[in-house]
Amino acid sequence: MNNYVPYGDLKGGRLMLAAFVLALANFMVVLDMTIANVSVPHITGSLAVSSSQGTWVITSYAVAEAICVPLTGWLAGRFGGVRVFIFSLIGFTVFSIFCGLSTSLEMLVFCRIGQGLFGGPIMPLSQMLLMRIFPPEKQSQAMGMWAMTTVVGPILGPILGGAISDNLSWHWIFFINIPVGIGCAIAAMRLLKPAETATTKLKIDMGGLLLLVLWIGALQLMLDLGHEQDWLNSPFIVVLALTALVGLIIFTIWELTERHPVVNIHIFRYRSFTISVLALAFGFGAFFGSIVLIPQWVQINLGYTATWAGYLTATMGFGSLLMSPIVAKLATKYDPRALASFGLGMLGCVTLMRAFWTTEADFFALALPQILQGFAVPFFFIPLSSMALSAVLPQEMASAAGLMNFLRTMAGAIGASLAVTIWDDHAKLSRSEMVGTLHVDDVQATLIQKGVSSEGALGYISSLVDKEALTLSANHVFLILAAVFIFAALIIWLCPKPKIGASGSEHVH
Known part of the structure; x- marks a missing residue:
């Protein structure tokens, strides 16, 4: 080529x-x-x-x-x-x-x-x-x-x-x-x-197409409705989960044995493609989980408006725009595994910074990890996309790109659902633990001495406990997401070393 x-x-x-x-x-x-x-x-x-x-x-x-x-x-x-x-x-x-x-x-x-x-x-x-x-x-x-x-x-x-x-x-x-x-x-x-x-x-491949619609539809519905309906305690969610799982297994077997599959699963035979896409899915899932959680947390806890929450999220755009062309040049000269591992490691460190946020955090304290994250994202995104696509034959490129984007999109949906669910569940746990150790009567008496009514004091304590519980829970989610980034940064090294500046015809098996 x-x-x-x-x-x-x-x-x-x-x-x-x-x-x-x-x-x-x-x-x-x-x-x-x-x-x-x-x-x-x-x-x-x-x-x-x-x-x-x-x-x-x-x-x-x-x-x-x-x-x-x-x-x-x-x-x-x-x-x-x-x-x-x-x-x-x-x-x-x-x-x-x-x-x-x-x-x-x-x-x-x-x-x-x-x-x-x-x-x-x-x-x-x-x-x-x-x-x-x-x-x-x-x-x-x-x-x-x-x-x-x-x-x-x-x-x-x-x-x-x-x-x-x-x-x-x-x-x-x-x-x-x-x-x-x-x-x-x-x-x-x-x-x-x-x-x-x-x-x-x-x-x-009509059978493959129907199975694809069935299991993806069931999985996406389960992710969207699961949180509202208390996950596996709802019979409807259990049915959706089983449909998605059984549908996926039958779909995989069907597509592997079909002569003209609607989705070319055989592309996973390239180790470089499989590992790159796996690392990309884990990284994107954790990334998307955090960009869904942060705007909600700052709006509920810190009283940010939707517009200001948007501005906060957008601070990472500067780094991404600045670094994308630079990383693209670096990817032609250096081992893309090292670049991707560095990017994911940096995202892990940034997410770890967020695990120590408090309700007193000012805009700069919240924006700093966002800005740093912007610089890190192209490092994991660009090398992994290039490695995955340069591992396949030119005529398989469209199928490979489709599979990669599909797994990335699904990982984002799963990451967002899990982040919000863990955040909510852990907040209830943190609240009950706090209430157990808090001497409510003493705090209430102190507030009443300062001229606050009895009901007002209880309301104030309750809202404080709620805010702290949500913050502790958000920190807990960020710790988990940081671990996911670090895991993704490590698995990249399972890829065979690609040729620097490899093209779509120079295979890495």
Whole structure:
């Protein structure tokens, strides 16, 4: 692959423009994962539904996207990567318009499913096409650009969502996709046609597709509803858990024995791909768990508004933007395992800093770990993405990118669910322990002496205990997440040493 020939006249300015279009399309889809998170209160208020029903706006998109991401390899093989990419962009934009025009929850959820189905393939295809149009020695830099949009998207989502919902109306969080979607689709038609992938008449693996929909749907529903319904104490959640587990086992056996599988599980035969993706999943799960927990904790405990919680989360964007191009250059010169291990180790240390937060923490104390985290994220994201994709054959690239993005997305959902559940459960435990050791009568008497009424004193003590319990519990979750980062940093060394600046044809088995 070193006798690389540019596709058509894709070099210089046109190549950079093509790369920008691919990264922007990916950014739009990733942004839509989190842009609705802060807008749920606005949406539920205007459609007159409960807040638990409102979360279906987020989860319906996630489920549809999770189902479609692993299908990318099959779709690209059947219809061509560029064709599927352009078609997905058009579909995503059309459903964004319908989401913004929705007048009922049912219509909005239906349109969000449509958005997710068309948005799913955009992520892995933008990644695969970037690897395809750049020469091998520039692929790490292309990955850097792509990774930047994937990391910055979820951070900007809540800020944009909050600002748009507060100042315009929630409908506009969907309408902003229209110019981006149309612009990217037209540019892709103009620029990317020469980079089209080869197609073959692949049979549709109907059994595999149905099993995929079944187990992913069950798993995502279990993660979304589990916390509300007290997990395995609810028969419904137990049924969902069993469906997901049995469905996954049957699906795996089915796909391994199918001649034209809808998801190419055989890609896991590359040790470098499997370990890289595993480390990426653990790292992203812990990362996503923390970015879901921090805004909630500062809003409940420190009285931050949604907008300020968004600003706090966004402080990590600076480091990510600054370091992504630098790390991309380093990845072509140094062992990517060392870079990824350093990044994950640094994320572990940063998360450990958070485990000592108190209710007196000021904005700087909260923002410092965020800023440092921003510098660390590209170190784990870019080398792992490059290592995973450079381990497979060029014709397996779309399937590999689909599998990698699917596992990363699912790890994020699992990480977020577990972080919030452990936080809530441990808070109850911490509260009961505190109440057991606290001499409430003495504290109440002291407050009454200072002129506080008896009820007022009890209320004050109760809210103090609640805040401390939530903080202790958040610290406990951060300790667990730090351990997950360190574990991910260690398992990378199980990968065989890749060739520095390896391309998609230089295999590492």
